[in-house]
Amino acid sequence: MKQDNEGIQHNTTAPVHTGTVMKRRTWLGGAATAAVVLVQTAFGKRLQAAVTEAEKTLEDTTKRLGTPPGVLGTRSPFETPHKKPSDTSSRTPLQDLYGMITPSDLHFERNHGGVPRIDPQHHELMIHGMVEKPMIFTVAELKRFPSVSRICFVECSGNFRGGSEALTPQEICGLTSQSEWTGVMLSTLFREVGVKPAAAWFLAEGADAAVMTRSVLVSKGWEDAMIVYAQNGEAIRPEQGYPLRLLLPGWEGNTSVKWLRRIELSDQPFMTREETSKYTESIGGGKVRQFSFVMDARSIITFPAYPAHVGKGWIEIRGLAWSGRGKIQAVEVSTDAGKTWAPARLQEPVLDKAHTQFRYIWQWNGEETEIMSRAIDETGYIQPTFRQLSDARGGSKGGYHFNPVTAWRIKRTGEVLLQPEAGRR
Amino acid sequence: MRSLFGLGTVPASLIAGRNRPGTFQAGGLRALYVVVLVFALASCFGNKEDTTGEEAWPATSGLGRVATAAEIARLDIDVRPDGQGLPNGSGTVPKGRRLYQQKCARCHGRTGVEGPYNVLVSIQGDTTRKNKQEKTIGDYWPYASTLYDYIHRAMPYDSSGSLTPGQVYSLTAFLLHANGMIDSTTVLTKQNLPQVVMPAQEMFVPDDRKGGPEVR
Numbered sequence: 001m002k003q004d005n006e007g008i009q010h011n012t013t014a015p016v017h018t019g020t021v022m023k024r025r026t027w028l029g030g031a032a033t034a035a036v037v038l039v040q041t042a043f044g045k046r047l048q049a050a051v052t053e054a055e056k057t058l059e060d061t062t063k064r065l066g067t068p069p070g071v072l073g074t075r076s077p078f079e080t081p082h083k084k085p086s087d088t089s090s091r092t093p094l095q096d097l098y099g100m101i102t103p104s105d106l107h108f109e110r111n112h113g114g115v116p117r118i119d120p121q122h123h124e125l126m127i128h129g130m131v132e133k134p135m136i137f138t139v140a141e142l143k144r145f146p147s148v149s150r151i152c153f154v155e156c157s158g159n160f161r162g163g164s165e166a167l168t169p170q171e172i173c174g175l176t177s178q179s180e181w182t183g184v185m186l187s188t189l190f191r192e193v194g195v196k197p198a199a200a201w202f203l204a205e206g207a208d209a210a211v212m213t214r215s216v217l218v219s220k221g222w223e224d225a226m227i228v229y230a231q232n233g234e235a236i237r238p239e240q241g242y243p244l245r246l247l248l249p250g251w252e253g254n255t256s257v258k259w260l261r262r263i264e265l266s267d268q269p270f271m272t273r274e275e276t277s278k279y280t281e282s283i284g285g286g287k288v289r290q291f292s293f294v295m296d297a298r299s300i301i302t303f304p305a306y307p308a309h310v311g312k313g314w315i316e317i318r319g320l321a322w323s324g325r326g327k328i329q330a331v332e333v334s335t336d337a338g339k340t341w342a343p344a345r346l347q348e349p350v351l352d353k354a355h356t357q358f359r360y361i362w363q364w365n366g367e368e369t370e371i372m373s374r375a376i377d378e379t380g381y382i383q384p385t386f387r388q389l390s391d392a393r394g395g396s397k398g399g400y401h402f403n404p405v406t407a408w409r410i411k412r413t414g415e416v417l418l419q420p421e422a423g424r425r
Numbered sequence: 426m427r428s429l430f431g432l433g434t435v436p437a438s439l440i441a442g443r444n445r446p447g448t449f450q451a452g453g454l455r456a457l458y459v460v461v462l463v464f465a466l467a468s469c470f471g472n473k474e475d476t477t478g479e480e481a482w483p484a485t486s487g488l489g490r491v492a493t494a495a496e497i498a499r500l501d502i503d504v505r506p507d508g509q510g511l512p513n514g515s516g517t518v519p520k521g522r523r524l525y526q527q528k529c530a531r532c533h534g535r536t537g538v539e540g541p542y543n544v545l546v547s548i549q550g551d552t553t554r555k556n557k558q559e560k561t562i563g564d565y566w567p568y569a570s571t572l573y574d575y576i577h578r579a580m581p582y583d584s585s586g587s588l589t590p591g592q593v594y595s596l597t598a599f600l601l602h603a604n605g606m607i608d609s610t611t612v613l614t615k616q617n618l619p620q621v622v623m624p625a626q627e628m629f630v631p632d633d634r635k636g637g638p639e640v641r
Contacts (some may be wrong), residue, residue: 113585126492126500134492141488192486203503209585211578213503262500271506271568273575277560280629283641288565288625292632325636380638392640 081106084170088112089156090239091174094320095302100151100347100355102177104232109239110156110175112274113209116259120243123207125227129265132194139243142227145184150226150249152353153178153322155295157252157279160402165409165417169302172406172418176322178355179240181247183228186221195221199265203272204246204257214255215269216248220293224249227260250324250353251293252401254279281401284394289401295324297383298403299331299358299375309414312366317344322355323377330376331358337370337407338385344373364410370419372407504574508619511573515614516594518602524592525599528581537603542582546603563604567629569621572597594618 075081081096083106090109092102102108109115120139128134156175161167168174199218206212216225226247228236236242241258248256254274269275275291283289299321304310321331327350332341347357358373374383386404390396407419504510525537533539537546538561547563559565562572577593579585588596598613606621607613634641 113579113582126496128492128497128501134497135489136492136496137489144488145486191484192489205500205503209579209582211502211585213574213578264501264503266505268505268507270503270574271571272503273571273579276568276571276629277562277566283630283633286628287630288628289633290629290631292634294632294634294636296634379636381636381640382638384640388640 083108084174085109089175091170092177094169094174094176094300095305095308096170097302100178100357101232102179102355104179104234104237104240107177107179107231107237107240108154108156108175110253111208111210111239111258112212115238116208117238118207118243118259123243123261125244125260125263127189127193127263127265129202129263130196130199130267131265132196133192135193137189139229142184142244143229145188147182148185148226149180149182149230151178151180151351152247152249153355154247154253154256155322155324157254157292157295157400160398160404162398162418162420165420166306167418168307169300169305169406173298173300175253176355178322179231180233181226181228181236182230183226183244183247186225186227186246187223189227190218190221195265198267201266201269203262203264203266203270204255204260205262205264206241206257206259207261208259212254212257212259212274213270213272214257214274215266215272215291216246216255217293218265220248220251248293250295250326252279252295252324255293279400281399282393282396284396287394292401295322296401296403297321297323297325297328297375297377297381299373299383300406301333301371301373301408304371304410304416305408306416306418308416310364310410310416311414312364315362315364317360317362317371317373319344319358319373320355321346321358321373321375322353323375323379323381324353325381326378327352327354328356328375329378329380331356331373332376333358333360333362333371333373335362335364335369335371338372338405341374366412368410368412370407370409372405374405502574502578504570504577506568506570506619508570508615511570511615511618512590513615514590514594515612516591516596516598517612518595518598518607518609520591521595521597521599521602524596528588529596532582537600545600547605549605561604562600563606563624565625565628567623567626569597569601569606569618569623572600573618 081093081103083090083092085091088110092106092108097103097106123139124136125139125142126134126136153176155177159173159175161172195218201215202218202221204214204216226249228241228245228247229243230236231240236245241256241260244260245258246256246260269291280288280290281292299319301317301319303318304315317333317335319331321328328346331344331346333344334341342360344358344360347359350356360373362371376382383403383405384392389402389404396402409417409419411417501510526535532542533545534541538544538548544559545562547559547561549563566572573593576596577586577588577590580596581587594613597618598607598611601607601613601621602609602611606623611617
């Protein structure tokens with residue numbers, strides 16, 4: 001089946017591209033006709049609008065000297081991806097991005113007391129509690145330890161929204177982003193301070209106005225936790241925890257405490273506000289699940305997705321899949337409302353606990369249908385439907401760690417809308 | 426144990442066996458062979474001397490300084506359910522009620538149920554109103570210690586860290602009383618705060634997901 005898909009892609013992408021190029025050339029000669037032709041391709045409305053603006057100026061860039069080299073790169077004025085902020089968070093525009101890395105300035109934000117302005121010269125990390133030697137490290141000292149880089153996602157566990165047809169991927173689950181993170185392994189620092197065998201938990205505390213705290217298992221600290229100071233090749237952004245953050249790959253984002261200033265080893269969890277009255281979820285039977293750290297597997301089609309319009313013909317369905325439990329093993333796509341599923345192509349590299357791009361070539365016949373994707377990770381976990389998830393949690397219809405299949409309804413007009421009912425089958 | 430040369434995982438027993446007398450018998454020969462092989466491969470792919478792995482780092486880096494008791498005390502503000510971390514001082518419900526009106530009611534409502542932000546107080550005996558959906562202190566918070574810890578570190582939202590221990594004890598007392606946990610005459614201290622049993626505690630269970638294919 002996968003080979004079939006690859007075959008289909010070879011046979012079909014070329015004509016689509018050639019067609020677009022030719023039609024754009026035509027358009028340079030006659031804007032009105034070309035605009036109509038472009039609508040009939042499978043590509044999104046945003047692209048059309050950008051090109052139209054560019055063409056309006058009709059500036060011949062070969063006849064005018066360009067901008068000289070500068071001290072910082074800039075985004076093209078024709079590209080305007082934006083985060084979508086609320087009082088406490090800001091969402092990544094998943095539908096506007098390419099590849100597996102989220103540009104640092106588009107990484108989602110969630111904070112509990114605003115973004116602090118921290119001078120790294122005066123910032124330190126203290127590690128104390130059940131250790132042989134309580135210690136304090138400056139930021140400069142932490143950078144001198146053996147460094148490690150890894151690519152992984154960070155996702156807020158409260159990352160599900162529904163209830164409307166007019167929701168973009170950004171609005172549904174834009175609280176997930178991916179970066180290459182660089183820092184020192186927490187295990188290196190654990191050895192340095194001599195963590196006592198009886199220590200089972202540690203408290204991570206931020207230097208923000210919420211003095212954010214979470215209790216974390218010491219085993220995660222030994223396994224793959226990092227103290228991170230860089231993101232995508234430069235110092236981490238203030239919104240992501242400058243100058244230091246904890247990074248717990250695959251775990252709910254809240255535990256990767258930003259603006260980290262203190263780690264306290266303990267024989268028990270601290271039962272902070274965030275791990276009791278928040279970031280806990282009802283699982284039915286009057287029970288509430290606590291310390292649910294690992295993010296289950298999830299995927300979403302980011303194209304075509306609301307608010308895109310598509311035309312009949314070949315469409316490359318694109319999306320992201322990820323799992324906090326390990327690598328993505330497969331992504332399956334359905335173009336007939338979940339009746340049949342076919343494997344999508346995964347873009348290499350497929351990394352542990354990382355956003356993985358998928359693609360699926362599809363010929364839309366113009367009839368109304370629903371398209372959806374489901375992620376399968378290396379533990380054999382298959383991303384559930386809304387109904388499966390709700391049933392497993394005593395009727396929950398949302399909340400933390402809610403990762404149902406997302407379906408998009410494609411209307412005959414080419415309009416793409418979120419199908420909130422789809423998962424309830 | 427990780428291989429020094431990034432060639433993947435090598436069982437710890439193979440490497441450790443080199444230095445343990447008596448383990449170089451029977452299976453030891455095979456282990457020796459593997460070790461030799463690993464070194465041979467390593468010489469093909471990289472330096473013989475490991476300069477990349479964490480293993481190359483000395484037991485102590487010499488970086489950082491030992492934290493003094495005063496440095497620890499200045500930052501160590503957390504309070505655990507068993508009361509560890511609670512400071513001296515005390516608070517009362519009437520004082521807390523007055524403070525609440527001055528510093529909290531603007532966001533949480535006159536009686537703690539009106540909002541606009543987090544609803545704090547559960548309405549006793551109310552079964553019809555939306556209040557039962559809210560994660561109030563009475564209905565959802567499993568530990569009283571969390572109230573002290575959180576108010577002290579993060580409240581009021583726009584002037585966090587501004588309250589004295591006495592003020593935090595009083596606000597905690599008022600909110601526990603408003604939720605029916607303590608009576609109006611209780612003087613809250615580090616001795617009796619950990620004794621307050623929150624009914625919501627019995628709802629909480631640790632993560633019951635086991636990994637693998639199961640959807641939970």
